[in-house]
Amino acid sequence: MKKKFLSLFFVLLSLFAITFGEAPLVSTIDLDETTTPRQIGLAMTSNPQTNININWTTLNTSLTNPKVLVWEKGTDESTAKTFCANVEKREVINSTIPGVKEKNFYSATIYNLKPGTEYNYRVGVEEAMSEVKSFKTAQVSNEEFTFLYFADPQMSGAHAKGWHAIQDIAKEMYPNAEFIYIAGDLTNTANDEGQWESFFNQPGNAQYNTKFDGNLIQELPVAATMGNHDGANAGIGGITSHFTWDSEVEGVPLTYAFSYGPARFIILNTQYNVLDSQQQFAQTEFLKKEVAEAKALGQWTIVGWHKPIYTGANHLDDSDVVASRKYWSSVLARLGVDVVLSGHDHVMSRGFVKEDGTKEDVTIKVYDRIYAAPQPDHAPLHYVATTGSTLKFYAPITSNEWIDENDPISPDFGFLDLNSSLPAGHPLNPLGPCTNDDLDGVDPNYIRYPTFVAVTISPNQIKLEAYFTGFDSNTNTILKDTFLYDSLTVQRDGVSKGIEYTTPQLKRLAVSLTTNKFTKIDQSAKINVRGKDYLENELNLSSFNVSYKTDSEEFINVSNDGVVTVKKMPQENKTVKVWVEASNKEKTVRSDKLTITLEPASK
Template identity: 30%
Template sequence: MYSKSSKGLRFLAGLLALALVLTFALPMTAFAEEAQENKILSINAHVGDYSESSKNGFGANISFATKTDGPGKLQVKKGDVVVFEESLANGNKGGDPYFDRKDHSKIAHSTNDYVYTYQFELKDLEADTLYTYTVEALGQTQKGQFKTAIGKNQAGHVRFAYLGDPQVHNSKHGEATGAIFNLISEISAKNSLDFIYIAGDHTDKGYEVQSKVDTPKDANDKKASGLPFGHEWEDFFNNKGQYPNATQKALLNHLLLSTQGNHDTTDFNGRINVPDPIYNNEKDTDFVKGVYSYVAGPMKFIILNNASYETQDLANNANFQKMMAYLKQEVKSAKEEGLWTVVGFHKPLYTGASHISDDDVAAYRKAMNKVFTDLDIDLVLNGHDHVYSRGFINAQGEKATQANTAAEGNVFYHVKNAPFHMVSEHAGGLKWYEAVDYTKDITKGDPLTPDYKFLDKNGAKEVPPSSEKKDTTVVIVDMTADRAEFTTYKLHYDQKTSKVDKEAYIYDRFTVLRRQAPQRVAGSTRLETALANAQAYQKADTVLIARSDDFADALSASVYAKLLKAPILLSKTDFLYDGIKTEIARLGAKKAILVGGDKALSMACEKELKDIKGLEVSRIDGTDRYDTSVKLAGLIAKANKTVDGVYVATGTNFADALAVSPLAAGQARPILLTRPDALPQSVKDGIKSLGVKNVTILGGKKAVSEAVAAALPGASRLEGETRYETSAMIAEKMVEAKLAYLATGEEFADALVAGPVAAEKQAPILLVQPKKLPDAVASYLKKSKIKEVIVLGGDAAVDDAVASGADNLIK
């Protein structure tokens, strides 16, 4: 026998990766209650169990509802083989209306005093497999089919339609919703969708379905229809208007994924059956059910329920905290498996219209935003606020968007610890919310910035605003392992003519990349950039200090710094830069070596260092920059016990020595400087004393002349037509490099001290133009093994477009 209970349906444990494609439409045009007595009112297939305990991790929940009780039957086939078949005779199956089968399926039959619900919940379905099914009830037979999604991390696409708030209250709302679902069917016919995601509020007063009639509360209540409350569900599934029954047709052709809205009940009044792994076996938790997740290809979609909690004390709400623990568990496993993390729930933490200042939304924002940012969730897809909005938002409630400026259109990087938040307006409620001035409403601890500045796009702030355009919306999301492409369609449904009077158009299109934007190592000055570079060292026994206004000493010192595992810091000539003392303390350094004579770094600098208690101070200097490079070569030979070669570069320009510094440091080969037209005697004597037979000249004849080359033993030359090409040729010598640094080729400051760090990471330094990626560098990146680039300096040195362009070539 069936159970008459106002609590509605029972839910299953599990998660699902499932894409449903149903092909047969349900002919249902009768809306009057008396014409529904012997009809199947609605059919839908929701995602079901997805769990590691399930044999294949896939499941489906197939549900249908009737006005009159009677036998119901479901048969499911894979090809010609029946994989599931069960009948319910007036809700009676051995006296138990809800029972488990040995093949892990579950069947239920219940009523909420308005409809009778038949639920068939299937597990252990195979991935990427077509199933057909037949529903029989009240003398009717309906057929459909669904195809499970690609398996976890299987190569390919997952495409879905994302809807906010159908919120159907009357037939006109239902007609507008039908227009959106008709559009979904048209889009899917061209490139099939795997499922439809509804972010809550399927109907307007679904929670009052027990009441018999929608009656006026007072003389001014214009919302009351005089119809049975169940009519909202009939208007939702079986709409009239230009596209009759379009919603039911679409749901017969697509898998459904739903979250509860504040206008919904957790059991959706017997119409939709969602999984419920964390509250399924507990009493008195109906108001917080419907928390589940499932996996499809490259993503895990985690559904939360924030529509029904008392928000006064969420920190001590056991059910809310249990949901957040479930979220953390699911995100952790998704990250470990390399999956996108997509979170869906009804009330948005961030939006572009009036709900932003609601007390309950503020409470959720305070309780959930830091969790979301700490977990580094990728996408957050909501409903509730009838406006279109999107943006990357950090823990402080600030905009954190990073655009890929080298790409065409709106292409954004994943921003670490700043999830992408989106609200998809609505899909039929025919009401549009407006922006408000909420500045005075921001309370202590609320991570929110004024005037919606956290958003990249806000329909309520456009001209004209969405409340004037009065369009309805659907977002199509296409996800692969490395990108999520969003295409937003809008249309206008005229309530008077019951027709779409403005054809669907693309309102917004953008892409979210899985990868982060290239990292930058930069400070406000070259001195601060050197300190930023030193952050690569957690500890260091020694620091080297060079002048900031010339390149020669620092570049010559890069190989020695690598051997000592010491950062190079920069200082003014006349006084010691204050940040150096702080950095010495952070590193716990016991030694400081000044590179260059007192004209490079004054005795005042040396004295300030000697005043630091416990710090041993020394200096490496020669009669000039060329002699200093020789002195450093001698120390390298002593520390490394041998030198099998040296690099010779001009001492009048930085580019070649800068580009070779990581390669030379990795090989422990000194960088010696020379005059372009004459080899200094100190350098000649140094090479002789080192016993070097292998000399590599960097740059062309203008940098190092043939006369100098003739004076060098066993010399070969490494040169390109430009400094950029030379840097690419040097990079090719680092054949196993997976990382590359980008630095401007017009100034030395930003990359001056990067050589030792780059050498530690076996990464070349590539020289680029501030506003252009040189062809030689681009060609190298395309054919190299480089998987990541780091930019040295700010965007004035290397423009974002250059950084993005380089990043695009290696992904």
């Protein structure tokens, strides 16, 4: 009844605004609604046993002294502890609530909580507190638990309706789930507040859903990674304004790790300055540290990021994905990472992939749609979970011509066990359905399937159950009841320790020049070169034959120790290249080419 009243209220409000034009906020929106805390979100911290972050917004931007009241469930609110909150007034873009041009954004860290304990809480200001809500802190023990994994809700128009419905379904099926993981792209446009309003199903927004609550996102702690649709302005005004997550790698937002039961979750950012070598190195060092600590404790290691390096759809040949695959495939395999949970490609796919891009063929069929596998060494499970709404479902890539010799990938999806973008009946999609939305309007039976994955983890087993629900967002209707599309159980006898380095293995050469601009004959500069192994450790090159190369011996000379000297100046400005090669009996590694500019002095 309350939802129907609010819906009617805001319909009338919208008609008023259309008829009479935009009016001041307090004139067009009920005062109680402007002060009511909305878009309440719980964010995972690096210590979920004792801490949690809480965010919310209000339409009223004059409220002061915000706070959070927290008390143990089963005790009286009079025992509540008070935590002060931060507040920031921000202009917002594209709110679909009439008259809204700015909001207050609030954030608070709740700390010194008891592990494995249920708490009640309220947020707001003295004169306008929220209704009572609850959360539960993580256990310290290694007991089995379940979390819900969504990829790319990517709010956009009516497609938000599928997001609301799939949350309600997941909540009903897994009432004891302990947190949510979202693999990026929470909205379609990073700072579009109207999309954030539909993400939280905020009353009064254009997509407000009275049929499906879509409030699970406000009841469980959320861990998320940054997607390409989240990354504008480092997420400010969008993902990092609506949630507060840690950033443990300097200069890289949304990089954090946390232990939960028998697992260690390591959230990396493949979107923010993705090809920056310094940031790659910093994230690699962070990953190495977290994996080492987790393995010492016997924990599963689960990496969360947005863009998959192994997937079943057509982002596979994107230049940044190829570069990321060339870098991260070996790192993940050699560290012995167990599982990589991704989004971005709007496809359901999985496979155990070795560092050379081939499949570790260990999966066996138990029954239709039910599979099991022993945990392989040095072949992480790369898993992509379609999408949490109905916005789009990508087609498979149909050619292998883009694959170069240095790309660690097998042709024709040879690295996968499952790929929902392929036609039903294909060996990688034996029972279907096919999720490729190129079929929409072509196949009269085509349906879009928002997806969630329930992941249950115990000390010796991970079970991933992917559920599809046929949904029409335009009519807000379930077309096909929720069904199990795929179940995979991974079992282990011990902890993969990662590859022990007995012989250094050179992966790349990092090169630089003391100067790259030359203006006269005999001017010189030194090429500095450093060897890097597969985990970005410094590698001694004494066992390699190091040689220095150029594409322009007419103009420059490069000595055996890497000194570049100009021997002839051109008549006009000219660029030349230099690079380094290191070789032994097993391999030759070439560096990137450095550009030198020859600029003759003006006459």
